Amino acid sequence: MRKRIALFFFLCILLFIPEAESESQQVEVMEISKDNSEYKSIQIRFSTLANVDKYNIYYGETEFNNTNEASLHSRILVSSEISVFDEVPAERALDKCWYTDTDSFDTEFLFSAYRDDSGFPVIPSNSTNIVYNLVGLKTNVTYWFAIIGVDGEAPLDFSVTNLVSGSTEVIGEVPPSLDKTPIFIAVFLIFFAVLFLFYLLSKKEDSKFNKQGYLYSLPAFLLLCILTFYPIISGFYLSFTDSTSSRMGEEEFVGFENYGKVLDESAFLRVTFTTLLWTLTNVIAHVSIGLGLALLFNKKLYGKRIYRTILLLPWAIPSFISVLVWRGMFQPSGLVNEILGIEGYDYFSSTGSALTIVIMVNIWLGFPFMMMVFSGALQTIPKDLYEAAEIDGASNLEQFTNITVPLLKPTLIPVSLLGFIWTFNMFNVIFLMTSGGPVVEIGGPGGTDILITYVYDLAFPGGHYGLAAAWSVIIFFMLLIFSFYYTKVSNATEAAQ
């Protein structure tokens, strides 16, 4: 009996123990560092609060009084057991966060924050000051910030008393120390070198008539040299330096260090594999769907023109628009989930589904071109070949393998190789759909990153120009080998004709 009463009282006490409520407080001391704010990022510095397990940084383009009017930019986690988290080298993380346990903001006292599995910065609980670079902002916009220290669950609305504003003006963008003369000299040198080359060539040319050819092709070739060949060569040079967005013009020669970094990274093979998977799947699908449709349209079919015009639409609509439209349809609250009756599933959260969707969208975009090319080529095949084959009793399949395929080869091989190069270089789809996400490893390429998009990420939000140039050079050689093969094969087919 007593036990029961004791149990009863115990339960009553349990009922009256207040639920652990979340507590939030706003960070009061906060400043924006003007010197270190760049044209797409803003640096904020603030002192830590006691009894807080994370900081939520809210921002908006207009002033706000409550957190529900602003958007959450990022969060910084606080942990007393810092050793369980990864130590990520500062240059690998896109957003930069430092902590210190002194009062000073000097760089020598600042330590780079740790990272948890999803990439959020984690700082030890004994730190006193935090420096955080907010990235991914737009240029020339004034933003308003508030930092809320939260213990437990973050409240949905929390009224904010003092906001701090910072702007991403372009002033800091161009370092005044940048020495422009070498580039000007280079451009002029190229200009005169091309002129001299053409002069020498025209001296060698005997025919007076043909000499005029140099004059006609000179302007285009000059433009090509200055705006394409020079950047390629200067990219080679950059790949041997430690150039970054903040150290342009004062970079140092580091030899093969960047290449070592690229090949050392485990992600190199993964990204190359993703690129190959992406390219091959797309090209095979484009060619087979395109060829199938072209064969279908080669026969008499009611409403052929209408079908063909509709099927051309993915090619006619600017690709960035259709990609963004597909992205909208695959949003958690978008049309695809609505049709399938799923609630709030995020297709871009796992590598498998994100990659599948990206590939499907590119197939959707690319098959009309192949269809049109193959319909053009099919029309050149004489019809009496098929008639003769039919009289000889050849089946449809035999006709296809023995007449259509051999006669299509002069188109099929160069077009599929061209498709390979185009797909390899396709930037818009992945960049606009997923921006390379989901995160696979912090600071490394994402699950859907192909070589091209990763290089862009390294160069522009990241600012690692030297490293990006090294990746570019490697891609350049991959494509160079491929294009030699391409010209060889297309020459061979031309010779075979």
Added chain:
Amino acid sequence: MNLRELYVPLIYKFIPFYSIFLIFVELFLYKINTIKGDTLLSNSNLVIIAINMAVLFILFVDFSLLSAALKRDVLLFLFMMMGAISLVLFVHNYSFMNIILILCPSLLSLWFLSSPFTTHWARGDLTDKEIYEGFLQSKKLGPAIEKYMSHSFLFLLCSLILIPLLWILDTAFSSGNSLSSSFDITKWSGDHFSNILGSEDFYVWVRNSIIVSVGTTAFGLLMAVPAGYGFSRFNFKGKGAIMFSFILVQMFPGVIIIVPYFILMKTLGLLNTSIGLILAYSVTALPLCVWMLKGYFDTIPRELEEAARVDGCTQFQVFWKIIIPLSLPAIAVTSLFSFLAAWNEFLLALTFNTGNENYTLPVGLASFISPTKQLWGDFAALSIIASIPVVLLFIVFQKYLINGLTAGSVKG
């Protein structure tokens, strides 16, 4: 010979395709049902996948144990099982997909497979060839099947293409910026369009895009027409190498030279200007333009020029007064091509422009969808406005564009 007998070889040819198709569809449905958390449906999807694997296995693997008749009976059994499963699912869960994808085809196959004709075939009384020839003799049925198959396939494909377009139309006209679509025409309003047309940004972006595209076209042609002519008419030393350098450039994406490009533009003070973009776009489109024009100039007979020169024209006069007027159609197509390329370009415009007042239409459009704000309605309206002229131009000139592109790429 009735219909059922005629289709026996067809159904035998059709079964593997149907099974493979069904495996893919069921894998897809399995994924969706696991997301939904519906274990009954996802398990039944797995069972149907397994059955189809078994069907494929029996059809393609040659057992000495199984005679043709036994094979047929096993197939019959498997199809009956599949039909039964989908019937049970239909009764319990009302899944319409099951009826279309599984129940109807499996009942049909049952019906076909159980015909006396199939039994003859299975026993070896009739060969494949005999049945197939019998089928071919019917001139009416074969083409009819082919026709319906192609129409249904094309219809499916066209709807896949039209669904996103209908969605964007619905999003543009329905009020609010939500993504859900009701396709309720009565609630349509032009709010987003008036938003877009009323904002200053829109006119700035359109102006920038027009300046850049027209500038690219004009400057690109100024470079490409003489070069194409030079490559077509003259046989000068080093021509092969120079032409090869033009092809080579076409292989390399803008991204891999984007860092040095960016630095070069920054040094020359061309960031945030239209001139920078015009230069960059013209050089990107240059190789293809040169190639297209060279192809066309090659078709103009040389005798014309020779006659003009005999009459006392200089070479430049020949080029200016004879060649250019004659090749106006090709020049028009080339300029359309470079105009469209510049109008649709996104990457360089994003990288070289840092301020809203320099954005071109693509970059402006993409800025509607950012982590901070997702204005899908305004985005939809603007994308309709931005793409209609392009799509119309494209459809009207599709034939020329395709000819030009393939001439440029295939022969290169």
